[in-house]
Amino acid sequence: MTVRVQSEDFDMGAELKLLSQGRDDIGAVVSFSGLVRDDTGDLLALELEHYPGMTQAALADLETKAFARWDLSACLIIHRYGKLETGAQIMMVATASAHRRDAFEAAQYLMDFLKTDAPFWKKEHLKSGTRWVAQATSDTDAKKRW
């Protein structure tokens, strides 16, 4: 189980390779990455603020819960903070398991909870000014299936 909270970018390919390197018990790796998206053509950058003391622990807690629920061999969450440009990687989640089902479900579970339970806040820097992103109802609903 690994959690990294950082301002620097990451190399997803290299991270995925490392995750299963030297392991012969892993048969499936599922990964997700979140990118800075511009819906309106108005976005200059996305700024991510977090709660340094709490973020690492909150993400590690999610991993612990995923491990308790699914048969996972490895798990990685990387989440960036700071000012990110359109198209930049914000975060990634990777889960590894003997079989795909556990890896798929655990990755979705981690993402659903990460959206609303990890102390990150997004602020949009638009051509017309700045705006804090509100939590989406669809994100709070997504957790309910677990």
Next chain:
Amino acid sequence: MSVSLNVMYFAWLRERIGVSSEAVETTAATVSELIDELAAREERYAVAFQDLSVIKVAVDQVMVDFSTPLKGANEVAFFPPMTGG
């Protein structure tokens, strides 16, 4: 008995109140009482804490309800609903 807390604010709460953290001497027994005390201080706090439905709180870095007692607490953080991922 009064206790000394490190009170932190994030995102738009930080911007509205104008500081990211401050030491607060308080006799508040619960998070709710602390909010009332802060809101009574100055307009900027009253404005920030106007709508509690869009505010979350963590005591010593664990998310809790507003009714949570502050006994033994060191750090209280207020922030809007999270938008990670």
